[in-house]
Amino acid sequence: MRASAWHLAALLAAGCDAGPTALDVTVTFSGAAQPARLAVTLRVDRAPLRMDVSVVAPDGRPLHSGGNFVVLLPDTLDGQKVTVQITAPGTALAGAGTVVAVRGRKVDLVIALDGARDGGVDLGGADLAGDGGRCEPGGWCIENVQTACEAGQLRTRACGFGCSGTTCLLPDGCGSPGDIRGPGTYRDSSLGFGNSARGSCAPTSGADAVTRITLKDWSTVTFDTMGSAFDTVLFTRTECANAMSELALAGPCQGALTTAVGTTCNDDSPTLMGGASRLVVCGLPPGTYYTWIDSKSDGGTYQLNVTVTPVSLNACDDAGRLLAGSTLEATTSGHANNYSSSGKASCGLDAGSTSPDAVFYFVLTATKDVTISTKGTTFRHSLYVRSDACGGTDLACDIAINPPAMLTLKKLTPGIYFVFVDGVAGDRGAIAITMTEK
């Protein structure tokens, strides 16, 4: 059992807004002699920083062997050697330890006190520190763990999305989304959060949390809330606060919805239990996406499971998603020659049958006119579009001996469409591609 005393923390914490060094000092002493009081002196380069400050266990009792106290050091000591000296007044007990202060880090230090003799209180080796000690208001957040004094009690909380100053970052709105730094499981709580948003698939909406993922490469991303304590709703937007920016949900990758209805919002996944939600978003281009974990009332403890799988852009189930209005970049260099045009119109001159190619897709949830341009692509290429059957015939094709190519397809019905950029006579290189719809 560990005790904590906050006297030094309160004395030294001034001016440490950027995340102080926290020295977590554990004191040990052999034998059964319990000193009535421990005095602590901190020294920096031999100059005393604080002299003779008492540390005690919770409830004001003497600090027992194995007990600890915390010292918060000012930022100005970053990188300096700090020596902690402990004595027990009235006894010969003494010990010291030296650490290098590293701003924003918690440093553990164990100091053994030697030379015990008369003057202590015999506790028979018992641990009397107990829980329920009192602390001064304050706290810190280091390495994803928030420590705070709440109602006189020390509480720790594992942060789902890292620290923000001296507390966990609270992802309760677009002002502070929780960063998803990579695939994995993110556990946190939305209890006490506001009702900031709602997804298109769930008319009943309560407290929610919002996350942010930034993709550096074209990737298929899955989100699910299996393991959450409440009936969740998940929805993903390209703009955090814009309810209209959910993406069409269908896609060609494994596990994705293939019928072109609905957008990236899910209440209850048919493959998960307990009202958990799941989204599979195929081949997203590099960029930032916001995923909300919503509830139907007060929220609670949730678990967001995230996978990120890069796509090759060289096969239909590995196609890259075109986002209306965005110019996206890719390449056919290093790709295989997997496709060729079915030879509609002028593309019969060179079907791309000797050139590497790249595959993209887009989804229409309503009938629209679509324009695709390869403006910015400089190698000779053809551009062709197919509907659901990736290996079928072209709906349209444009060959660009003088790039770029451009296609306009009128009144396309809802569905998944594949877009191919293919070289001419073996040409290959960097692609820029823009899709617009109206």
Ligand SMILES: [Ca+2]
């Ligand atoms: Ca909500």
Ligand SMILES: [Ca+2]
């Ligand atoms: Ca649900």
Ligand SMILES: [Ca+2]
């Ligand atoms: Ca080809």
